[in-house]
Amino acid sequence: MSPRNVGTNQRMRAQAKAKILACAHRLFREHGYDSTSLARIAREAGVSAGLTVYYFRTKQHLVQALADRLLHEKVVRRIEALDPDAGPDERLAALVDAVLEAAAAEPQIIALHLALLLRPGVAETLADAEHEHEERLAVLAQEILASRGTDAVTEQLLFRTSMMGLVYGMVSPYQPLPLESARAHMYAQYGLAKR
Incomplete structure (x- = not known):
């Protein structure tokens, strides 16, 4: 299996960030800020909690x-x-x-x-x-x-x-x-x- 090229990596990062933001936006609207955890945002975005924290910290x-x-x-x-x-x-x-x-x-x-x-x-x-x-x-x-x-x-x-x-x-x-x-x-x- 060959390593991904730079363009593919950038596209994948942008897609992951967009999914995280879209899920956060929806969950904040539906459940409020305090009732929405980073773990839930990550789970519903289909990414790891670590990746969510890496991109957005809090x-x-x-x-x-x-x-x-x-x-x-x-x-x-x-x-x-x-x-x-x-x-x-x-x-x-x-x-x-x-x-x-x-x-x-x-x-x-x-x-x-x-x-x-x-x-x-x-x-x-x-x-x-x-x-x-x-x-x-x-x-x-x-x-x-x-x-x-x-x-x-x-x-x-x-x-x-x-x-x-x-x-x-x-x-x-x-x-x-x-x-x-x-x-x-x-x-x-x-x-x-x-x-």
């Missing part, structure tokens, strides 16, 4: 990976796919829409991610990944806001604070804020035309 890291995937698929890709000639208002509206629509699409994952970050010790555990996540959004927002002629550093902080408040409101189990209300607020705050 359940907290799995949630971070789910949030990162959501950020990349729903936000970063959408902004990158914009017409390069899109104006600053169109780009800002797309960023607002992408973030709010991601929260509306996966409220449980976003709520779980936010709740975990508030647990003692978790923010420190996830600091590197969370910093990368925050930095990616901050850079996107700063670039867009700078092109609108504002103080991009200060405005990005205000933008992020507003967006986080709205996202929290949308994923809250107590009278969640509707997507359209959150969108209308940000469009009005930044003078964006309704789409």
